[in-house]
Amino acid sequence: GPGGGAPLENANPLIYRRSGERPVTAREEDDELPDSIDDREIFDILPGAGAGPRAGGAARRGRAGRCSSAFLSPETHLIRSINDPEHPLTLEELNVVEQVRVKVNDAESTVAVEFTPTIPHCSMATLIGLSIKVKLIRSLPERFKLDVHITPGTHASEHAVNKQLADKERVAAALENSHLLEVVNQCLSARS
Secondary structure, X not given: OOOOOOOOOOOOOOOOOOOOOOOOOHHHHOOOOOOOOOHHHHHOOOOOOOOXXXXXXXXXXXXXXXEOHHHOOOOOXXXXXXXXXXXXXXOOOOOOOOHHHEEEEOOOOEEEEEEOOOOOOOOOHHHHHHHHHHHHHHHOOOOOXXXXXXXXXXXOOHHHHHHHHHOHHHHXXXXXXXXXXXXXXXXXXXXX
């Protein structure tokens, strides 16, 4: 873990089965049709998706002229594949993120993600939330308003962590810290 030789807070976490890959429909492959972003797409987005519109890439536009999810390729996994900072497992495998806790309103350009730390006193909760938020910032069009927060009642410092994650200035300052950014990037990188 990031603490070097420090003992793990949750040395024996429960491990959950990963959900299957999302089948791509003919409608989603049709570049002529608008393709809205939905809950599964947010859950199921990319390890290597630093090339979204916020990172300088160009999203395709559907017939309606709105930014579509076509730039989110089917082999990508947005938040489900984020690595846990302490264990060689993904947030999905630890049940920290679940598709049912992702809410997307493409028409209103909002994405809300609840995450559940594995233990109520998890000191990594802010780092996990920050990793989820950074993944979304890097992957989604700028039009989206992001809300990343702890599942209510699952963490001792839930209010304080949620306040930090909602504060744009604090998030920006955290990402200016080179060590913290390195840890976040490790959480977002594909495991070999």
